[in-house]
Amino acid sequence: xxxxxxxxxxxxxxxxxxxxxxxxxxxxxxxxxxxxxxxxxxxxxxxxxxxxxxxxxxxxxxxxxxxxxxxxxxxxxxxxxxxxxxxxxxxxxxxxxxxxxxxxxxxxxxxxxxxxxxxxxxxxxxxxxxxxxxxxxxxxxxxxxxxxxxxxxxxxxxxxxxxxxxxxxxxxxxxxxxxxxxxxxxxxxxx
Amino acid sequence: xxxxxxxxxxxxxxxxxxxxxxxxxxxxxxxxxxxxxxxxxxxxxxxxxxxxxxxxxxxxxxxxxxxxxxxxxxxxxxxxxxxxxxxxxxxxxxxxxxxxxxxxxxxxxxxxxxxxxxxxxxxxxxxxxxxxxxxxxxxxxxxxxxxxxxxxxxxxxxxxxxxxxxxxxxxxxxxxxxxxxxxxxxxxxxxxxxxxxxxxxxxxxxxxxxxxxxxxxxxxxxxxxxxxxxxxxxxxxxxxxxxxxxxxxxxxxxxxxxxxxxxxxxxxxxxxxxxxxxxxxxxxxxxxxxxxxxxxxxxxxxxxxxxxxxxxxxxxxxxxxxxxxxxxxxxxxxxxxxxxxxxxxxxxxxxxxxxxxxxxxxxxxxxxxxxxxxxxxxxxxx
Numbered sequence: 188x189x190x191x192x193x194x195x196x197x198x199x200x201x202x203x204x205x206x207x208x209x210x211x212x213x214x215x216x217x218x219x220x221x222x223x224x225x226x227x228x229x230x231x232x233x234x235x236x237x238x239x240x241x242x243x244x245x246x247x248x249x250x251x252x253x254x255x256x257x258x259x260x261x262x263x264x265x266x267x268x269x270x271x272x273x274x275x276x277x278x279x280x281x282x283x284x285x286x287x288x289x290x291x292x293x294x295x296x297x298x299x300x301x302x303x304x305x306x307x308x309x310x311x312x313x314x315x316x317x318x319x320x321x322x323x324x325x326x327x328x329x330x331x332x333x334x335x336x337x338x339x340x341x342x343x344x345x346x347x348x349x350x351x352x353x354x355x356x357x358x359x360x361x362x363x364x365x366x367x368x369x370x371x372x373x374x375x376x377x378x
Numbered sequence: 379x380x381x382x383x384x385x386x387x388x389x390x391x392x393x394x395x396x397x398x399x400x401x402x403x404x405x406x407x408x409x410x411x412x413x414x415x416x417x418x419x420x421x422x423x424x425x426x427x428x429x430x431x432x433x434x435x436x437x438x439x440x441x442x443x444x445x446x447x448x449x450x451x452x453x454x455x456x457x458x459x460x461x462x463x464x465x466x467x468x469x470x471x472x473x474x475x476x477x478x479x480x481x482x483x484x485x486x487x488x489x490x491x492x493x494x495x496x497x498x499x500x501x502x503x504x505x506x507x508x509x510x511x512x513x514x515x516x517x518x519x520x521x522x523x524x525x526x527x528x529x530x531x532x533x534x535x536x537x538x539x540x541x542x543x544x545x546x547x548x549x550x551x552x553x554x555x556x557x558x559x560x561x562x563x564x565x566x567x568x569x570x571x572x573x574x575x576x577x578x579x580x581x582x583x584x585x586x587x588x589x590x591x592x593x594x595x596x597x598x599x600x601x602x603x604x605x606x607x608x609x610x611x612x613x614x615x616x617x618x619x620x621x622x623x624x625x626x627x628x629x630x631x632x633x634x635x636x637x638x639x640x641x642x643x644x645x646x647x648x649x650x651x652x653x654x655x656x657x658x659x660x661x662x663x664x665x666x667x668x669x670x671x672x673x674x675x676x677x678x679x680x681x682x683x684x685x686x687x688x689x690x691x692x693x694x695x696x697x698x699x700x701x702x703x704x705x706x707x708x709x710x711x712x713x714x715x716x717x718x719x720x721x722x723x724x725x726x727x728x729x730x731x732x733x734x735x736x737x738x739x740x741x742x743x744x745x746x747x748x749x750x751x752x753x754x755x756x757x758x759x760x
Contacts, residue, residue, distance in 0.1 A: 210718065212578075217552065222549045222707060233467075233520050251487035259487045297431070325738040330748050339590075340746070352388065352649060
């Protein structure tokens with residue numbers, strides 16, 4: 188019991204557990220586990236046959252953390268920054284990872300990026316389709332109701348917010364456009 | 379090629395993209411034969427991870443066949459069947475030389491606080507991922523491993539992250555014979571962590587979640603004792619009661635940034651993005667573990683601040699251990715455990731979804747429909 192020195196007993200002994208659970212105790216020795224010790228100096232174990240990797244060509248000014256001395260020799264080349272979101276992101280990388288401004292600007296850049304791309308898609312033959320892209324039709328084919336009804340799932344309390352997050356920015360943008368247009372129209376009538 | 383593409387929060391589609399090219403002499407191009415959606419992909423899908431760009435292809439759990447290799451690749455050749463750890467890593471930097479493959483310093487220019495991860499935002503290096511027909515794999519001589527002939531593809535793909543991470547999480551919990559281990563979260567990583575805790579000699583393994591079908595799986599797959607936190611006024615008090623008011627010796631957070639159980643924490647993080655993540659499970663872990671115990675954090679959190687109860691952790695003298703998993707370090711031992719029949723990773727797979735239907739896959743996984751635990755993605759070209 189906790190208020191005295193002895194540790195509370197488990198319901199099953201090690202022997203009983205070994206008999207019941209396949210592999211029980213196969214990694215019993217704490218010093219004989221793959222991640223022990225945490226740091227194990229063995230540079231020859233990785234397969235690398237270089238001291239410092241050859242540098243990958245930099246095809247555009249690659250954004251990087253000011254906490255790095257230089258551009259890392261290898262990097263991802265997906266989705267180069269562009270547009271307003273790209274400018275926000277490049278600016279975000281003037282701040283270190285230790286600054287909230289860095290992350291908040293990146294999150295703002297993400298939201299602007301989504302808006303830019305949604306608007307641009309409307310000018311293409313493949314505009315964004317919120318029905319197919321959200322996969323919401325699976326609600327009808329994958330037991331949307333049965334998966335929730337009577338399940339006492341605590342995530343149901345906030346799942347109702349998800350459509351608001353998806354559709355909300357569009358409604359807000361529409362409302363802003365309407366109000367702006369109305370203001371301009373009234374202004375021109377007065378003039 | 380066909381590839382999954384992110385279109386903004388809660389929206390993805392499949393579209394044509396260029397087949398990736400060799401960009402470095404040690405690159406390989408891999409034709410993906412099987413991929414998976416990871417629980418941490420949902421943080422990207424929900425727009426929580428800073429610098430997740432529209433147009434990016436997600437996917438850090440994948441296996442495939444080598445299609446092309448760069449001029450300096452020595453260990454792989456076209457036609458080889460490979461499993462690719464989620465870590466992109468060079469094998470030669472300060473951290474890689476010490477086995478910290480998840481913390482490589484040579485692959486992620488965007489951040490020093492995290493290494494490179496396939497398909498996991500520019501914060502993790504800006505690499506396209508494997509939910510596509512082809513993927514660029516940097517440092518082909520270092521990361522990928524040949525899939526043994528005896529291994530199932532579904533087992534192999536789960537070794538690239540989920541199983542390795544769960545097993546790693548149990549190791550970080552520093553489990554000793556007879557320890558009481560509580561695992562928060564009965565998703566794939568939590569199930570594997572619970573199962574792994576027995577391998578390390580746990581005397582009692584308890585799993586906590588709010589999804590009953592996942593708790594049922596924790597009992598059948600991981601032989602765990604389970605509790606649905608919705609049924610208790612205060613799950614921490616309940617855990618104290620069932621451990622004679624001592625608390626667990628070790629707790630594993632296998633939930634991460636979108637933890638439920640506290641509406642305010644969840645909404646301020648997952649919906650409003652005002653925190654790096656909802657630390658409900660982590661706080662429960664801190665509060666339910668015994669004084670002097672260990673908390674292992676496997677759940678993924680965003681890089682921003684989160685409202686974590688460090689005061690309790692300090693006052694209780696806890697050891698907090700965490701990292702992204704250095705996947706390839708786990709493989710030799712996990713291969714043994716699979717061959718010995720101790721682990722059958724694919725037992726938790728619930729859905730096999732064609733790449734063309736990946737938007738439905740994300741919704742099913744995100745909304746927890748159809749008793750979904752682990753969805754795999756089958757690319758068209760495979």
